[in-house]
Amino acid sequence: MVKMIIGIDAGGTFTDFVVVGFEPTLTVRIHKVLSTPEAPEKAIFQGIKDLELEPFIVEGSARIVHGSTVATNAVLEGKGAATAFVTNHGFRDLLQLGRQDRPKLYALEFEPQRIKVPRERCLELPGRVASDGTIIQSISSSEIDELVLKVAEQNVEAVAINFLFSFLNGDQEKQVEYELKQRLPFLKVSCSHQVLPESGEYERGIATWLNASLAPLIDSYLKALDVGLRDADLQVMQSSAETIGAAQAGDNAVKLLLSGPAGGLTGLKFLGKKISHEFFISFDMGGTSTDVALIDGELAITNESKIADLPIRVPMVDMHTIGAGGGSVAYVDEGGMLQVGPRSAGALPGPICYDRGGTEITVTDAHLVLNRLPDSETLPGGLKLNRSRAEAAMERLGRSLGLCVKETATGIIAVANDQLAAAIRLISVNKGHNPENFLLASFGGAGGLHVCALAGLMNMSRAIVPVFSGVFSALGMTTAKRGRQFSKTVNMELHSLDLERLLREFLELESIGRAELSKEGLTEKSLRVARSVDLCFSGQSYTLPVAWKDRFQAQVDFESLHMRRYGYCHKAPIDVVNIRVSVATDETKFDLPERHETESEYTEKLGSHDSTGHLRVDDMELNKSINGPQVLVAYGTTIFVEDGWVAYLDKIGNIHLKTGRIPEAL
Numbered sequence: 118m119v120k121m122i123i124g125i126d127a128g129g130t131f132t133d134f135v136v137v138g139f140e141p142t143l144t145v146r147i148h149k150v151l152s153t154p155e156a157p158e159k160a161i162f163q164g165i166k167d168l169e170l171e172p173f174i175v176e177g178s179a180r181i182v183h184g185s186t187v188a189t190n191a192v193l194e195g196k197g198a199a200t201a202f203v204t205n206h207g208f209r210d211l212l213q214l215g216r217q218d219r220p221k222l223y224a225l226e227f228e229p230q231r232i233k234v235p236r237e238r239c240l241e242l243p244g245r246v247a248s249d250g251t252i253i254q255s256i257s258s259s260e261i262d263e264l265v266l267k268v269a270e271q272n273v274e275a276v277a278i279n280f281l282f283s284f285l286n287g288d289q290e291k292q293v294e295y296e297l298k299q300r301l302p303f304l305k306v307s308c309s310h311q312v313l314p315e316s317g318e319y320e321r322g323i324a325t326w327l328n329a330s331l332a333p334l335i336d337s338y339l340k341a342l343d344v345g346l347r348d349a350d351l352q353v354m355q356s357s358a359e360t361i362g363a364a365q366a367g368d369n370a371v372k373l374l375l376s377g378p379a380g381g382l383t384g385l386k387f388l389g390k391k392i393s394h395e396f397f398i399s400f401d402m403g404g405t406s407t408d409v410a411l412i413d414g415e416l417a418i419t420n421e422s423k424i425a426d427l428p429i430r431v432p433m434v435d436m437h438t439i440g441a442g443g444g445s446v447a448y449v450d451e452g453g454m455l456q457v458g459p460r461s462a463g464a465l466p467g468p469i470c471y472d473r474g475g476t477e478i479t480v481t482d483a484h485l486v487l488n489r490l491p492d493s494e495t496l497p498g499g500l501k502l503n504r505s506r507a508e509a510a511m512e513r514l515g516r517s518l519g520l521c522v523k524e525t526a527t528g529i530i531a532v533a534n535d536q537l538a539a540a541i542r543l544i545s546v547n548k549g550h551n552p553e554n555f556l557l558a559s560f561g562g563a564g565g566l567h568v569c570a571l572a573g574l575m576n577m578s579r580a581i582v583p584v585f586s587g588v589f590s591a592l593g594m595t596t597a598k599r600g601r602q603f604s605k606t607v608n609m610e611l612h613s614l615d616l617e618r619l620l621r622e623f624l625e626l627e628s629i630g631r632a633e634l635s636k637e638g639l640t641e642k643s644l645r646v647a648r649s650v651d652l653c654f655s656g657q658s659y660t661l662p663v664a665w666k667d668r669f670q671a672q673v674d675f676e677s678l679h680m681r682r683y684g685y686c687h688k689a690p691i692d693v694v695n696i697r698v699s700v701a702t703d704e705t706k707f708d709l710p711e712r713h714e715t716e717s718e719y720t721e722k723l724g725s726h727d728s729t730g731h732l733r734v735d736d737m738e739l740n741k742s743i744n745g746p747q748v749l750v751a752y753g754t755t756i757f758v759e760d761g762w763v764a765y766l767d768k769i770g771n772i773h774l775k776t777g778r779i780p781e782a783l
Contacts, residue, residue: 124594130404133588184377197330209239250285331370356433359600384593410436443563483526560589565756584770587753600701630700
C-alpha cells in the first residue's frame with residue numbers, strides 16, 4: 118500500500134523534493150539539496166537521507182516520481198553515447214543535410230550545423246519500401262551480415278535504424294534489428310517505426326538517433342538509482358507530462374527531454390483546480406534556464422519542439438526555454454553592451470555570492486546587491502550568501518560600463534527581464550493570445566524575484582507565486598498521470614474520410630497503449646483514452662492538432678485554430694496527416710493542507726527575524742494585503758513585490774499579486 122508519494126526534480130543547480138504523506142493524515146514536506154551534475158543520483162540519495170525516507174522505501178510503501186535533466190543536458194552538450202545510423206542506400210547524409218533551413222533569414226554567414234553522427238558511422242543498406250507500404254526491394258542475409266561487421270568495427274554503444282516509409286511498413290527495420298540484437302546483444306537498438314511512426318524522414322531520423330544515443334545514458338543512470346532505491350516503485354516524468362515506469366524509460370529516452378519542466382505545468386494544472394482558475398502563463402526560472410508556457414484550459418502538447426538546433430517531433434508539453442536563470446552570467450560584449458546568459462555559473466562554482474569559488478557575476482549576485490535576497494541566514498543546501506564579494510565584483514563590472522554598483526545590478530536584471538518577456542511573447546502574442554486574459558504564474562527558485570516586472574512588461578495586472586513555488590516541479594510530479602502518447606501518419610482527406618479505416622487505426626494505437634500500461638500493473642478500468650488528429654489545408658507542410666470527435670467538429674475546430682494562429686483560412690480541402698492517442702490514468706488527487714492546520718508539517722522555518730526588513734511568508738497574515746516595495750522570503754524562493762503592486766497570502770499558501778496600492782491607514 119502506498120503511504121507516500123515522493124516527487125524529485127533534479128535541476129542544474131538544486132535537486133528538489135516534495136513528500137506527500139497520506140497516513141495518518143495528509144502531510145506535505147519540502148526539501149532542497151545542491152545538485153551533483155557529475156552523478157545526479159548522489160543528490161537524490163542525499164535528499165532521501167536528509168528526509169529519513171529510507172524505511173518507507175525499503176518496505177515498499179513509497180512511490181517515487183522523478184524528473185531528470187540527464188537527457189536534456191546530454192543533448193545540449195552533445196554528450197550522447199556513440200551511435201551508428203543505418204538507413205537506405207543513398208541517404209547516409211540525411212541527418213547532416215536536414216531541411217536546409219536558414220537559422221537567420223538575412224544573415225550572410227552563420228555557424229554550420231553540428232555533426233550529429235560522424236559520416237563513417239552512417240551506414241547504408243539496399244532494400245526499399247514504397248510510398249504505399251509495399252516492399253519493392255528486399256534485404257538479403259549477406260547484406261545484413263556485412264552491416265553487422267561494419268557496426269562491430271565502429272565500437273559504438275547504440276544503433277539507430279531509419280528506413281524510408283518505415284512508418285507504413287516497419288518489417289525491414291525489424292529484420293535488421295533482430296540480427297543486430299542476436300549478434301551484438303550489448304547494443305541499444307532503436308527503430309524509427311517504433312520511436313516516431315510519422316512521415317518526414319529527417320525528423321523521424323533525428324528522433325530515432327536521439328533515442329538510441331540517449332538510451333545507454335538513461336539506462337546507466339536509472340540502474341544506479343534503482344540499486345540505491347532498492348527496487349522501489351520508480352516512475353520517470355515524460356516530456357508529455359505523464360510518467361513511465363523506470364524499466365521502460367530507457368527504451369523511450371527521447372521522450373524524457375522535458376522531464377523536469379513538464380512537472381511544473383502538471384503542478385500548475387493541479388493548482389488551478391484548487392483556486393478555480395484555468396488560464397495561466399507560466400515561467401519556471403531556476404538557476405540555469407527559464408521555461409515559459411501557456412495553459413489555455415488544458416496542457417498544450419506539441420510535436421513541433423526544438424532543443425538546440427534539433428527538431429523534436431515526439432509529444433512534449435508546449436513550452437519555450439531560454440538560457441536565462443539565477444545563475445546566468447553577466448558580461449560586457451565586444452561592442453561594450455551589457456549581456457546576460459546563456460552561459461550559467463551552474464551549481465559549482467555557482468554565483469560569486471555562493472562563496473564556492475565563483476568569479477563571474479550572475480543575476481543572483483545582482484539581486485543580492487539590491488537587497489532582494491537574505492544574506493543573514495543559511496539557505497537550502499547550506500548556502501550562506503556573501504554580499505561583500507558580490508558588491509566588489511559588481512563594482513569592477515560597473516567600472517567598465519561607467520555605472521555605479523546599484524546601476525550595474527539594475528541593468529543586469531533589466532536585461533534578464535527583457536529576455537524573459539520576449540520568451541513569453543513567443544508563446545502568447547505570437548500564437549494569437551492576449552496575455553491580459555491570463556494569470557502570470559511564477560515558480561522555480563528565481564521566479565518570484567522577476568514576477569512583478571514581467572507582468573508589467575506584458576501589461577498583465579495579476580500574478581501568483583504558488584505555494585511551494587521553490588520546489589513546484591517536484592510537487593507537480595506527485596500529481597502526474599501514468600500514461601503514454603502514440604501517433605501514426607495516415608494521410609487521408611477529411612471530406613472523403615474512410616471512417617472505418619480511421620477507427621481501426623485509432624483502436625490499434627489504443628491497444629498498444631493498454632498493453633504497455635498493463636505491464637506496469639494498471640487495470641483497464643483505470644485507463645482513459647483521448648484521440649486527436651493533425652490537420653492541414655491540402656498542400657501545406659505544417660499541421661495543427663485538434664481533438665477528434667467527428668469529421669464536422671474537427672473541421673470547425675481546425676479552421677478556428679488556424680484563423681487565430683495565422684489570421685486567415687483557405688478554401689482548400691483539409692487533410693488528416695497524423696492521428697494521435699493518449700492512454701493514461703487520472704491525476705493523483707489530494708487536497709493541499711491549509712496553513713493554519715499543518716503549517717509546521719510543510720514549512721521549513723528559516724530562523725530568527727530578518728533584520729534587513731525582509732518579510733517571511735511564514736509570518737504573513739492570511740488575506741492581509743501588503744504594499745510593495747517589499748521582499749517576501751519563503752523556503753527555496755524569494756518574491757520581490759515591486760512598488761505599485763499588492764501581495765496577499767491565501768489559506769493554502771499561494772502569494773497573490775495585483776497592480777494597485779492599498780491606502781495606508783490614517
